[in-house]
Amino acid sequence: MDPQERIQAASKFLLQSPPGEINDVLNDVRNIISDDDTLQAGVLPALQEYNLAQFITASVPGRQHQSIVSEAARVPSGGEDEEADGEDRFWDPRSRTSFKFDHLTLEAKEPQSYEPEAESEPFRTALETSALTYISAHFHDGVVSVFPTHGALNKYVIQVVANKYNPANFWSGRWRSEYIVDLEARTITGRILVNVHYYEQGNVQLSTTHTISLELPSGIASSPEASSASKILAIISDEETKYQTSLNESYQDMGDKTFKSLRRALPMTRAKLDWDKVLGYKLGVELSGGKGGFGAST
Structure with a gap:
């Protein structure tokens, strides 16, 4: 498997990560790539897609609350605080603050004031x-x-x-x-x-x-x-x-x-096990009525 195929495989694993377990999955796929720099650069688009779809939250800089990072939170292209480097910014309407978001560390940084549309x-x-x-x-x-x-x-x-x-x-x-x-x-x-x-x-x-x-x-x-x-x-x-x-x-x-249809409610003997006497049972004798079974003489 060439490096690009490994990156694609790692990205698929990340997109299927259960809630709160993406870091565990990321650590596991490190063994597939064996190169941290290549891994981080290659799976960054998948991390971004995952975070936006999962409504990952960010602690708003300088505030005591969190805001959801999603497509709806993205600052429109050409906004008043768009950076020259073209990196996406998101905003928290509650505090009227925009910020850059690191999809790898899940940290918000470089906060700026952001004014919403007055009419809305x-x-x-x-x-x-x-x-x-x-x-x-x-x-x-x-x-x-x-x-x-x-x-x-x-x-x-x-x-x-x-x-x-x-x-x-x-x-x-x-x-x-x-x-x-x-x-x-x-x-x-x-x-x-x-x-x-x-x-x-x-x-x-x-x-x-x-x-x-x-x-x-x-x-x-x-x-x-x-x-x-x-x-x-x-x-x-x-x-x-x-x-x-x-x-x-x-x-x-x-x-x-x-779930009950997936297994028998009772053993094949159709009798419940007496757990108070379980230590006294002799396997193959007591459970089979004393006829044959494990340990019986042949």
Whole structure:
């Protein structure tokens, strides 16, 4: 396998990394490349694609909160703070700060002030306030960012991400949701993505996508910003609650039916093992009724 093929293979592995485990995968693929400089340069596009798709969060320089790094967060080409080197910048609407983002170290750097479109900002801020209240009530350590859609008035993107990593118990998980609120079309369209990895003595991954398309109730666009924003977040809350409930019901059904169908509920003797007497059993004698079996004379 030539070096380019190795880079392509390493990139595919990275793009399939479970939540919170991309550094482990990166360390593993180092053995494939055997050249750290070549590895970092070759897989950087894959890391960037992965981070944007997974709503990786960055600690905003000089602030006490995190912001989502995604396509919606990218500063438009030709923006007022675009660097001569052409390196992408992202922005945090909450603090009106733009920054460069290192996709390898996951660090934000070189912060600059960034002013959003004035016409979109009042309603965006109202959505952000309602969204922050929502995640504080429903997501442990969740992060939300609300962006205006560049070049389109009255259109906003709400993104939510919540991560839970528990390597001591061999599992990790990530919830992502994204909603496009279009006041002109009076619609909310979006998707919920859930990824869970369980790897104790095995390797099982759950990956689900749930799409949403709803009409906004009449009166939302014309009512005051705070009232309309809270109603929109109430709609989102209802949809996410219904989806989580359906997931819980699916897990219960899998435990009661699907998984049980994969193995016998009882051994072939059709009798349960008396665990209180397990030390007194003689294999091949007690379990077979004393006739033949392991250890029997022939």
